[in-house]
Amino acid sequence: MREYWDFYEKNRDAVDATLRAVVEKIPAFAQVMRSMSPAQLAEQEKRGLALQRQALVEGNWRPYLEDLAAQAENFARSGIPFSTWLPLFTSFRVLLRGRLFEAYAADPARVARILDGMNHYLDRAVGVLGDAYDLAKERLIGQQQEAIRELSTPILQLREGLLILPVVGLVDTRRARQITESLLLRIRDRRAELVIMDITGVPIVDSKVANHLAQACEAARLMGAQVIVTGISPEIAQALVTIGAEMRGVRTLADLQSGIEEADRLQGFGRSKSLAHEAAAETA
Amino acid sequence: MAVTMAPESRLPVRDDGEIVGARRAARALAATLGFSETDLTMIATAVSEIARNMVEYGGGGEMTFAVIDGDGRVPGRRGLRITATDHGPGIPDVERAMQDGYTTGRGLGLGLPGARRLMDEFRVESAVGVGTTVSMTKWVV
Amino acid sequence: MRVPILSLGEVLVASIQDALTDRGWRQLQADLLAQAGRRPPPGSRRKTAPRGVVIDLSTMDVMDSYATRSLDGIARMLALRGAETVVVGIQPGVAFAMAQLGLGLASAGTAVDLEAGLALLAEQVRGDGRHHGA
The missing domain is CATH 3.30.750.24 (STAS domain)
Structure with missing residues (x-):
């Protein structure tokens, strides 16, 4: 996981720039990003990176996962479907994998380790996002049921x-x-x-x-x-x-x-x- | 997720005056958590039933009241947990004691099953000759 | 703590002021039974012993199985002494909890408040007079 992080950090600027282009093509995300000022965006990015670092380098996952869950809850409440996230993860995987093969073509064992680390990390993040989505939707439905009950x-x-x-x-x-x-x-x-x-x-x-x-x-x-x-x-x-x-x-x-x-x-x-x-x- | 407990309050329950004291304490603490009026009454009634059980069959004991912040699934969900412990003769057959109509003393046998119906979570642990612990929780909404 | 009992004509009114202890219930039972059967002193305008008892629970915030059983017992005992019992002012949350516990008050009439309880007793007492022995 550590190796994955180091590799990601080295390639971060390039990867993030490409990802941003992907995000802008997804209307739901683009809208969210447009609603924030450049300073806010930069701030959020910095915070996300720090949390991610804490998780991957220090093994302290909780703050990062809680942050992800909070984001997922916001998206769920805004009615953005979970599947909207998936192209983002796919692009990220493809992008990083390409760069990885380029950089360490001579060291397949290393490539495998870093790929494993990346997949493990992404799977965990997707899992948390999914659960948080579910929970947020469940709560939303519960609140609506409550309202209907009172009316009914x-x-x-x-x-x-x-x-x-x-x-x-x-x-x-x-x-x-x-x-x-x-x-x-x-x-x-x-x-x-x-x-x-x-x-x-x-x-x-x-x-x-x-x-x-x-x-x-x-x-x-x-x-x-x-x-x-x-x-x-x-x-x-x-x-x-x-x-x-x-x-x-x-x-x-x-x-x-x-x-x-x-x-x-x-x-x-x-x-x-x-x-x-x-x-x-x-x-x- | 985090399960943090506020400092507990602890009360002895040895006679009928202290039964009244226990249910007042439970109601007062529960009121600070934002329970509805009906919930407050249900909590106080359950405490009264369990406290009386303790006085009548367990030779008296003590009750603790703790605020719970967050359960396993829903972070931030608050609740009140009440634990009643006595060192009386214990209940030989807990399962049977949880059934309606079962009684060993002067009561109608409503104590345990009645309190269970009034609370969200309810657990009894008992060992003959050692004593009985009842733990019950009510969640805010 | 002793529950004060008011005498209003043929009716006794006991307003329970606060959470009553078990001893308090036993005391109330003894007091009500003693007063319900007592004939007025010679020369009073009222000639009969109290025919009805209103027990006001409007300030009670808990009625557990012991209290309910005590109350129902009091109503049955009072009936043996020739007095009807009406319980008034049970609060919504208390009624809900009592129903959840499966506790009823089979031997007492009920009314929403003191006024309704007195009206109910008056009708019952009159009704008894009309259909004597029914």
Whole structure:
């Protein structure tokens, strides 16, 4: 690796000049470079070189790899694909290899050593870049999912004391938690006594989802609000009974309209009636 | 990546007053890390369950609270790690103790499985006649 | 620390001020049971023993399994003494954690705050009067 570095340093000016020409032909990179002043560019180059030297000569790779990862993250966030990097590495390999053969044609063992060093170094760098890309993309997707989740579960007040919560889309543990948390906050803020949770738009209700929903209902009851779950399709009813996840203790109805009728009845007759209902459900 | 720990705080947990003290300390430290209100409550509840287990079955012990900076995969990710150690009789069958409904004392047996549900990471090490160590972590988001 | 218990007509109100110790829960249980069954002194306007108890948890930031079990036990014991229990003011995070632990309060009614709790008790007590023996 050391030998590779020495060779690279000797040829650096020529290699870098050629590489710069390659970079300028890649629109994404050219744009990044144009956005920086010559002084900034020079500064970055100097820093990159120092870090690279530290890695290859002193064996201290971490600062260099972290710097690479940070760059990759920036590129990933700007939406520049990973493949944009590859021509750069290829050009670098070809360029250096040519110069190497020219310089040490008489010493093939040396050429091999330096080539090995170069490949090892480049592979490591590409690996880190790739991982950092992946991670940055994953985070980006995670943030977007979070944003969508927050948008996707509105809680509406139909009238005093009555909230409607239409749940649309897949419900995983995270989303169930987010839904439950916002429902509980809303129950407190609106002093709600009744909640209709409509799950018509939830494509899959397995035992895990059923369990999450039951937990949300229980938490709401602890705060003084009764939850009616509506939108149990024939398929979901069959599935829930078959897997033995019937959400016991939760009032469920076929569709949203039945839920609203039930709410009318409960609120119209006053709260004592709703409690009578609960008491009946408990003794049953 | 780097896993650095802030200076730990350490509290004895020997009676019901100290159970309250432990969950207050956990909540106060967690609040400085930016946990949501729900997370703070979950942490304090898990601490309460584990602390009570320690008092009831382990003859008391101590708890340490440590801020963790960065886990293996995500640098800069912060979390709170709580470690509870007692020198009580130990748990003969940890696997069984982690199941819902298992109990040896007056509790409902919710202690370990309950706390596990409230935290992100949860580990129990126990040796009969030596004692029990519970280590649990919650990450900020 | 002892939880103060207010008497409002036929209803007792216990506001739990802070994280209560296990001993504190046992004390509260004893105090509530003693007061719930106590008839008013001769000559008072009120003739019956308290029919309802509101337990206000709005400042509690943790309800672990012990506290929940204690509370549910208190509600069951009060029912044996002829008093209904309504628990009010459980905060969102606390309700969430209780549900995660699988803890319920099967023996007590719940309401969002003190006002709603008193209204609920009033209806329950009236309802009991109407459907006597139901």
